[in-house]
Amino acid sequence: MTLMDQIGMGFGLVAQWQSVGYLVLGVTIGVIAGAIPGMSAVMAVALTLPFTFSLQPIFGILLLLGVYKGGVFGGSIPAILIKTPGTPASSATTIDGYPLAEKGQAGKALDMALYASCIADLVSNLALILFAGWLASFALQFGPPEFFTLILFSLTIIAGVSGDSLLKGCVSAILGLLLATVGLDLVYGTDRFIFGSANLMGGLNFIAVLIGLFAIPEIFAYVRNPKEIDGDVRKLGHVHLSFTEFRHSLKSIIRGSFIGVILGAIPGIGAAPAAFVSYSEARRNSPNRANFGKGEVEGVAAAEAGNNGVAGATLIPLLALGVPGDVTTAIIIGAFMIHGLQPGPMMFATNGDIIYAIFIGLVLSSVILLLVGGAAIRGFRYIADVPRYVLLPSVLVLSVYGVFAVNNSVFDVGVMFAIGAIGYGMLLLRIPAAPFVIAFILGPLLENNFRQSLLMSQGSLDIFVRGPITWFFWSLTLLAVAVIIRQTLQASRERAVLTPLGTPSAMSSSGTRPAE
């Protein structure tokens, strides 16, 4: 099949009304979920995943990608209107968005957030289309040793999602890797941590672990402190964005989009840092820099361009190498696997039509986001009014149905509750959940490639340094580890200097999950 055939077939897949319908539905779910404080894009993607089982792979994947894209933008609406970022990535939007809302110019801020998000999303999608294929063709030369070293390097993304404590991130990741070893050994077919339970022979269900870690702890946190989120919803006002204001901010939007693309393509950095880097670059270069933080519309544009620029770029390592760029794409890898697809370079050869359909669908999603986002801005008051005493038990019931639906197994529901309890314990002890999930996904790949390599070399470790590609990834891993250690030591020194003696930092242990 030629490239043109694949593109043609991909176009044919997206041209079906169901594809467009699921994409619209996904973006809508994502925007709503992102706009509800306490619901994250990660949770929304995880809870939507079980609904895709009965769908054709392309419909299911487009639905999930729509949720992901919508969720990233949706977080900006409460960030501007109630000073509560719907997602961690929207924190930078609050800095100028809320002051604008206080001045009665929320409509202007939200218009700018929407346009900046859509432009950055489009730039990010185009970067994905340009680079994913190129990277995948390079990765076609990879064998098990190369993949082992690549996945080992990818595990350094754990540093990026570890929050305050790298060691706790490592503990979380090791627990995830350990949990991934449960089941039958793939080489010898012997038992590992099964303890006589037939339910554990196939390993722990990925969806049960995922929903257990990301949805159930939020329910525990609500049960502990069952209060509605207080927030004075600001009115949209009658001041909307003018073309001149948009034109003045365009440079920051484009710059922010590229910052998002570059940081998004590097596994583990994520949308929140991209938003802050983009914001600070815009402030540094703007003639209105004195107005930043007081309600500067360019600040909203830069922050939103930064965080939405990440969304397409995180799919570059996912589609080209089969390695997740962040937690949400780790979940999307699971979705591919559930639909019998293995993301990575071979997918370009075996399922090229689906790859190109995803590309076309993603570009379409930028346009859909413009329409759905506009409607969501006007309907936010109703979204914000969903009471948590209905929302949280709904998430509980949705989780039970969704987890059961994967394998028709009540045992999986029990696993979800057990992992949920562990997840809440981790939340209280400030052990981040994101490294756990990423390691749980990458663990089997890492071990299988390690053992396949050793089988190829008849037990010789020399195979792991057999060529320039393995050397390249070893070097990258060592470099990443050196940078991480340096940054950790530097941060701990700064903390030691900055922490006032005897003054506890004001962070509640019962709150929701910190930024991941």
Add this chain to the structure above:
Amino acid sequence: MLSRRIEFVLSAFIVVFGLLLCFVAIPLGVDTPSSMRSILLSPAFWPTILAVGLTAAGVLLGIAQLRRKREDVGDVFEPLVGSEILRLVGFVVLAVIYFEAIAFIGMVWASVLAFAAFVFLTGAPNKIIGLAAALILPILLFAFFYHVAGVNIPQSDVLRLP
């Protein structure tokens, strides 16, 4: 980072858990074939490496606490008060009963009851809305998963839904 005392207990727990894995769970829980070409290919090799890594991480976490200034008390760990403990225990009991009830009364009615119990457990201000959602959502989800997705949602003989 939490207070030194909590972090110390956590690091000790991680070390003990790692050692238990090394000396109890892996020898008992991982079957290793008698004839293997290389120790590196053993089904126990990977879990052992991880258990050692976990123990080492626990030790490093403990050392990091030793190096912390005594005055650096860390984040406020809000202690659980009586009503919070009651609600959390109530939720755990609710989850266990929910899980067990699926086999007896089916997923739909177990979900309806669990949702309703949750509304009362958390003291919802408007119980009518909560109870209405408790009845509607599980039935809607049943309709989707059973009739659209073809998932065989467990049902009991009483009050079977079509």
